[in-house]
Amino acid sequence: MENKEKQKKAAAIAAASYIQDQMTIGLGTGSTALFLIHEAGSMLREGRRFQAVATSEAAEALAVSLGIPVLRPEETERVDLAIDGVDEIDGSFCAVKGGGGALLREKIVAQKAEQVIWIMDESKPVKRLGTFPLPVEVLPFGAEWAAETIRAMGGKAVCRMKDGRTFFTDNGNMILDVVMKEDTDLREAAKEIRQIPGVLETGIFDRICSRIIIGTGNGVRELVNPNPVKKNRKVEREEADGKKQECRE
Numbered sequence: 537m538e539n540k541e542k543q544k545k546a547a548a549i550a551a552a553s554y555i556q557d558q559m560t561i562g563l564g565t566g567s568t569a570l571f572l573i574h575e576a577g578s579m580l581r582e583g584r585r586f587q588a589v590a591t592s593e594a595a596e597a598l599a600v601s602l603g604i605p606v607l608r609p610e611e612t613e614r615v616d617l618a619i620d621g622v623d624e625i626d627g628s629f630c631a632v633k634g635g636g637g638a639l640l641r642e643k644i645v646a647q648k649a650e651q652v653i654w655i656m657d658e659s660k661p662v663k664r665l666g667t668f669p670l671p672v673e674v675l676p677f678g679a680e681w682a683a684e685t686i687r688a689m690g691g692k693a694v695c696r697m698k699d700g701r702t703f704f705t706d707n708g709n710m711i712l713d714v715v716m717k718e719d720t721d722l723r724e725a726a727k728e729i730r731q732i733p734g735v736l737e738t739g740i741f742d743r744i745c746s747r748i749i750i751g752t753g754n755g756v757r758e759l760v761n762p763n764p765v766k767k768n769r770k771v772e773r774e775e776a777d778g779k780k781q782e783c784r785e
Contacts, residue, residue: 543656547655548575549571549575560589562645563588563619565642567621567636568620569620576599588607592636615650618645630665632665634673639738641706656751661750666722669714670726671713671738671739673738675734676708676709681734682732695713696713707736748761
């Protein structure tokens with residue numbers, strides 16, 4: 537196994553230690569998440585009991601083949617923990633995801649999850665986002681118009697291809713891979729792109745993770761996000777319940 541693959545596997549195994557009995561976990565998509573799904577399958581065979589929501593058809597198929605119970609989003613009210621890889625992430629815990637084409641489902645699951653862990657090899661942390669093209673999921677209808685609008689913003693937008701054909705997501709949509717000028721604030725650009733008619737979502741995942749786990753040549757590093765955009769869902773519920781109690785009193 538190549539060194540980078542060893543690092544991904546080490547990060548996945550470390551993240552799997554956060555899976556507890558009776559959890560509903562969000563299973564990510566891509567080469568790093570693949571190691572996590574295999575590790576979760578091993579844990580299940582050893583007696584751990586949990587269920588999952590998958591972020592892609594490929595992740596679901598692998599999970600099912602390993603005996604992991606997979607639910608549709610409408611079949612569960614919660615996701616306790618989501619674990620997934622990233623394409624790059626900066627020092628503020630803002631990540632770019634979507635290289636595997638599952639960014640919309642990944643964001644839905646991550647937003648629902650009480651905790652989010654991003655796992656990666658040591659090449660993924662960067663000083664500045666933008667080396668990896670920003671994936672943008674768009675409706676096929678008017679996709680080229682959306683691309684033209686991004687070009688008018690000063691970016692390059694290329695329709696993703698696979699095996700010589702247009703790539704379509706599990707949702708039946710297309711992906712534009714976007715590269716902006718070097719001095720562009722990618723988070724702000726993503727907000728602007730998100731407003732273009734036909735754009736469904738961008739691959740910016742801004743500080744949504746609880747922690748990141750990095751596989752390195754010298755073991756595993758874990759970094760906790762001190763300022764996540766969202767609070768832990770459990771804390772939010774407790775605060776909401778407290779306000780209801782105050783109202784009743």
